[in-house]
Amino acid sequence: MSSPSREQWNSSLGFILAAAGSAIGLGNIWRFPYITGQNGGGSFVLLYLIIVFTIGLPVMYLELSTGRFTQRGPVGAMEKLAPGSFWKIIGYLAVITGIGILSYYSVVAGWTIWYFIKAIFQGFGGENTGTAFSQFVASAPHQLVLLGVFLGLTTGIVISGIKGGIEKISMILMPVLFLLMIGLIIYALTLDNAAAGLKYYLIPKTSDFTKTTFIFALGQAFFSLSLGMGAMLTYGSYLSKKENLVKAGFLVVLFDTLIAIMAGLIIFPVIGGAPEKAGAGLVFVVITELFCTLPGGRILGALFFLLLTIAALTSTISLLEVAASWLMDEYKMVRKKAALIVSGITFVIAIPSALSLGASKSLSSIIKIGGEEKGFLGIMDFLFGNLSLAIGGLLIIIFVVFKWKLKNAEDELYHNADRFRFLSLIMKPLIWFAAPAAIMVVLGFMLFTGKTLS
Ligand code: PHE
8 A cells, every 4th residue: 555654756866866876886887897707708798788678678667667556665566466465475585685685795895995995095006906805805804894884884874764865875976986987987998908808898709608698697687777676666666656667767777787888898998808817806906906007096096986885885775675665564663673673684694705705715615606616605696696686587577467467567657658658569578578588598597407507
């Protein structure tokens, strides 16, 4: 039931920037470049772009429509559209996935805080940036404290409420990040190896495709767009009927994709080709190298990592919001209690991730996925940041098509956006066939060919 007191966005710009804030984060700047580096460069980027617009955008529309129609988070939305049924599982999966992602995401976000502090107090010069990174992530006290600080920040903002917290922060800072990145791209392109780097990054070669390219591209698209776990659904639920969902959703996808591509345009010209070893440290190592040579690099480095921390915060806010809004809606908890409970649980789950980059040997190298040795954090990222999201995306499609009915979702989507109804011609086949088929093929492939992951 839509309660009259439900919080709403102040303006459609507020929603777009906040949803873009959820989408734009470590996924674009930390994860996209290194996953691209692990999966062959240009071909991965091409596949990624195709997936974003043929699978990502339709799922984005379904989530936003479901959220706005029901005015609820994922669990409440399922309960409202399919009372007392098993569909609620989609909602619970969303809550669990959100907490799973939030746990290891906060560890990486903690690194951005540390690099900000480091830029201010010490600068990046005079040391091997790779060694410095490895030593830093292997230090248990650093990892745990930074994790706590970052989760604390996220919790504080979520407690302060939708309007006061999320909207204002993203409204002011995302444009600054954008401008800074443009500047960094221009500088990176003047470097000697820029052309070779661009070639690797932008020109597809069929030989680059590996068995895991597709699952990683699909997972990255869902991850980057914050899809498959109810974040966009929840944000849509705070949106008023006046707004144009078609436009808002498209802009979010466009901005998010732009920022990811831009991140690659900074990183690959600096590397100048295929990265020798692309892992979770790639961006931290490469970008600090860039700041070492850049005039005024220390100040710009501080600004960059500060903005990255904030970009990460606007994403973790949405991750926490899903679980917290579930407790608020279903158990009538106050915002503060709900947020504190979720972040407390998340902190505990995050501990092994925080210790899995060297602090604990046994957690640091557990299994090989996609040719790369993964530790606890890598496994969490694979399970929650790839698999769970793809499954969640598939389930929301199935739910809308078979239970709620696509026509109802479309009525919500095109409400106040009548002139976009023609899009239905493209969206229908994508939602009915292409998107679910593609996701099922990927998931099936993974389940039935055990070797896929090694
Ligand atoms: N999209 C966010 C990022 O790119 C991460 C995220 C995933 C946020 C899923 C919410 C839900 O950083």
